[in-house]
Amino acid sequence: MDYTLPTPGDFQSALSGKTTQLIILKSGSGSTLALSNYGARIVGLLVPDNRGRLTDVVLGFPTIHDYWRATEPYHGATIGRFANRIAFGKFEIQGVSYACSPNNGPNLLHGGENGFHNQVWDYRINQPQEVSFFYTSADGEAGFPGNLSVAVTYQFTGDHELMIRYRAETDKPTVVNLTNHAFFNLNGEGNGDVLNHRLQLNADTYLPINHMQIPAGEIAEVGGTPFDFRNPKTLGCDIGRPDEQLANGRGYDHCFVLIPPATGVPAAVIVSPQTGIQLSVSTTEPAIQLYSGNMLTGQDIGKRGNPYNKYSAFCLETQHFPDSPNHPHFPSTLLMPGQVFQSETIYQFSVVK
Numbered sequence: 001m002d003y004t005l006p007t008p009g010d011f012q013s014a015l016s017g018k019t020t021q022l023i024i025l026k027s028g029s030g031s032t033l034a035l036s037n038y039g040a041r042i043v044g045l046l047v048p049d050n051r052g053r054l055t056d057v058v059l060g061f062p063t064i065h066d067y068w069r070a071t072e073p074y075h076g077a078t079i080g081r082f083a084n085r086i087a088f089g090k091f092e093i094q095g096v097s098y099a100c101s102p103n104n105g106p107n108l109l110h111g112g113e114n115g116f117h118n119q120v121w122d123y124r125i126n127q128p129q130e131v132s133f134f135y136t137s138a139d140g141e142a143g144f145p146g147n148l149s150v151a152v153t154y155q156f157t158g159d160h161e162l163m164i165r166y167r168a169e170t171d172k173p174t175v176v177n178l179t180n181h182a183f184f185n186l187n188g189e190g191n192g193d194v195l196n197h198r199l200q201l202n203a204d205t206y207l208p209i210n211h212m213q214i215p216a217g218e219i220a221e222v223g224g225t226p227f228d229f230r231n232p233k234t235l236g237c238d239i240g241r242p243d244e245q246l247a248n249g250r251g252y253d254h255c256f257v258l259i260p261p262a263t264g265v266p267a268a269v270i271v272s273p274q275t276g277i278q279l280s281v282s283t284t285e286p287a288i289q290l291y292s293g294n295m296l297t298g299q300d301i302g303k304r305g306n307p308y309n310k311y312s313a314f315c316l317e318t319q320h321f322p323d324s325p326n327h328p329h330f331p332s333t334l335l336m337p338g339q340v341f342q343s344e345t346i347y348q349f350s351v352v353k
Contacts, residue, residue: 003056003188005034005044006303010063018120020064023131028158030054031349038064039077039117040133040152042182044189044303047160047349050276057277057349059183059190059313062303071299072308074181077117078152079110081137081144082333083179084255084289084322087214091325093145093173093334100143105212110181112142116150117181130155139172146172146337160349168341175333176341177320179285183293183313186272186279190306194293194314195236199270201229201288203256207321209248215323215330219257227254232269235292235314251294251311255287255322266348268316276352283318283345286331291315318345 011022015038022043025033031054034043043061046054060075061067067075089100089108103113110117121133130153137148148170155163166178185194206227207215222228226238226246239251246252258267267288271278281288292314298307321330335341 003046003054003304005032005046005056006062011036011038011043013064015120020120021123023123023125025129025131025154025156027129027156027160029160031156031160033154033156033162035131035154036064036067037121037123037133038067039119040121040123040135041078041117042076042180045162047277048351050351050353055275055277056189056303057184057186057279059185059302059308061300066301072296074110074117076180076182078133078178079181079317080116080150080176080178081111081142081148082108082175083110083177083317083319085109085214087212087323087326089143091175093175093325096145098143098145107212107214114142126153129157144174146170146174148174148176150178152178162347162349164345164347166341166343168335169339170335171337173334173336175325176335177324177333178341178343179289179317179319180345181315181317183308183315184279185313186270186277187274190302190304190308190312193309193311194272195234195239195311196274197235197270197272197314198232199229199235199268199290199314200232201256201268201290202259202261202265203288204230204259205257207255207257208245209254211248213249213253215255215321215327217327217329222256227256235311239292249294252290252292253294255289255319257287258283258285267318270314270316271352278350278352280348280350281316281318281345282348284343285318285320285345287319287321289315289317289319289322291317318343
């Protein structure tokens with residue numbers, strides 16, 4: 001099965017007076033990463049499988065116009081200003097109330113309809129294996145206060161390691177929660193579902209959600225629930241069990257509270273028994289959102305012409321807790337003038353024979 005990435009010509013267009021581009025980073029070992037400045041997003045990622053064949057493990061589309069037509073707008077994108085949900089789009093900072101336009105039922109999701117995923121970013125190629133994207137979110141954009149300057153740097157090394165570094169500064173008190181929304185399928189992009197993938201999470205607790213997928217405020221133990229991934233199990237093992245939380249998320253769409261990592265202990269490890277491709281995730285963030293592709297409907301057609309059906313990908317979104325501004329006992333997402341928000345996530349690919 002041959003996998004090829006789009007070419008730069010497939011992504012040259014214009015949006016809001018800015019030019020969209022495709023940027024290709026090649027590692028010294030033959031792996032290839034395709035990025036676009038539209039949403040500062042991952043378009044494709046070729047890594048070797050257990051037979052040495054380069055396999056595209058990230059869902060995406062063949063042209064920029066397909067991204068604009070897609071029913072799922074977040075494929076591979078940088079998410080902000082606030083990843084995940086804010087209840088009713090409302091929050092307070094230092095006694096001042098703010099309201100953002102809902103785009104997920106009554107709630108704000110992933111920064112709103114015109115969040116960072118829907119912007120054309122400036123960029124600079126720092127070296128053959130590293131590129132930085134830059135965006136300034138204006139004061140009041142999507143309802144958030146402060147001019148927020150954001151930089152996202154992708155570094156792709158010779159040992160199949162993708163490092164993403166985030167940095168943000170503001171001139172007014174604001175809230176910030178940044179992540180990447182890559183949809184992964186380690187069987188290969190468009191190659192069936194991911195329910196056979198074996199996942200291990202370094203998390204003893206998770207955040208239960210209500211029927212609107214907003215955290216209730218409880219931090220619950222995973223033991224004895226379908227959310228216990230402390231020992232490896234397949235994504236499909238418990239996803240069909242009768243469970244209120246699985247019903248609320250229509251599958252897995254929950255935030256796991258990460259145990260502060262010991263030396264060499266990743267936040268997550270997931271492997272495809274079909275290809276032997278393994279992904280290890282390490283992060284400085286306090287949590288990771290596991291999403292099992294529950295809302296993929298088959299309407300979107302991927303890079304090789306295959307539909308993206310339910311469960312045809314998983315996401316491991318490193319981030320702060322959802323709805324944090326409305327839960328004072330959650331880790332704070334407040335960013336003040338003079339402070340610098342910084343975080344780092346590493347996606348390390350390898351092969352299990």
